[in-house]
Amino acid sequence: MPTPLVVSDVAKSFTMHLRDGVTLPVVAAVSFSIRAGECAVLGGPSGAGKSSILKMLYGNYAVDEGQIIIQHEGGLIDLASASPRTVLAVRRHTIGYVSQFLRTVPRVSALDVVAEPLVERGEDREGAREKARTLLAQLNLPEKLWALPPATFSGGEQQRVNIARGFITEHPILLLDEPTASLDAKNRDVVVDLIAAKKAAGVALLGIFHDLDVRDAVADRVIDVTAFAAGKIAA
């Protein structure tokens, strides 16, 4: 089984220069890998560094130490030391990300928010919109909302737009930051189905799920983040 994502000895801390330069260690010696077709879940209490790990894997947080090796465009690259331009290419083609909250752009319709990642990959706009319609329908977002900018949507509606945007592409690696947090049971089941379809398609998934039912339904294994607690290494 191919392994498109290998994390080895990654460490992360925050230095707060406005607080006399105090350093907050977050995680250290983070090491794991995800195989294609597998869904791994980051486990551990709030503040253990789950989101920070996900954000490092997306290039959204800088990495202090270690390597994040991913299969990208037929080669291997270290995301931890990659240039901004490489990170952008990785996001376009290799790593997808469903964040907890949707960052909306004024005046862009929900449909185009969802279609955008495909358009960025060079697909024609109408074809991308067609796929977006299919996904939004699957996620039970009322059709009358599709043409509206999501800024005024409810939390659950925004999250479904966000999920559709993350699932529309065929990225070989997909990161999920609590994608079901504000969904009702029916839509949680839709997301579980979408994740199962991604697994069947050979996508490597890594997620954070506080909802235990969803976690049990999708997880092949749980990676315990408390094992990477930054204090542990020094002790």
Place this chain on the structure above:
Amino acid sequence: MTDEPLLRVSALSKFYGSRVGCENISFDLWPGEMLAVVGESGSGKTTLLNCLSTRLLPSSGTASYRMRDGQWRELYRMSEAERRFLMRTDWGFVHQNPADGLRMTVSAGANVGERLMAVGDRHYGRIRATAVDWLSRVEIDEDRIDDEPRAFSGGMRQRLQIARNLVTGPRLVFMDEPTGGLDVSVQARLLDLLRGLVTDLGLAAIVVTHDLAVARLLSQRMMVMKDGRVVESGLTDRVLDDPRAPYTQLLVSSILQV
């Protein structure tokens, strides 16, 4: 996707006497990329923009530009006439104050058409048709084409300035606080418009702004300047979500939450 940058800047510095304008700035810009330069007033970001657009000559350092024929040319070794030609055809410059980039006493259509004539178009009907097309792309009604920009609102003037700059199909656009001085609702419309145009046209842009929200919305990469130097640079969302330099942390922590 080309593998070559469009602009290469190396160790660029500009001194005003003994005072530092900007110092030791180096970066590459690729086609289709939006680079935001942020920092407070006096940080040197406008000096940098003016050096890059050759409106100002630097004290030292180089900037090379890949011309349409693929040849690399050093900007500060070009003749004044060559630089002017580049500015009229392959580049655009969007000023904070539209009055600096528009001719206020000729019609909106002429403001757009003039740039086309500068690149050699002489066919009146075609120029007018292109002007109409561009006015509609920046959401200005066709029946305003014969009005002077003096009669336009601030937001409309700024959209007209953008049309005037983009009509020649430039590959690189410089923007100095493009949304400065506009109402928030007008800003949002302009930002959305700019985003759409830049994506559709695949052009590269350098945007100077003190507004981090504008930088987040428009740019993929960001440079943070303080006292004429770059204190932090990287992916825009990385710099804003995980700021490393003390000054960047101060800037990010100073954003008012709405």
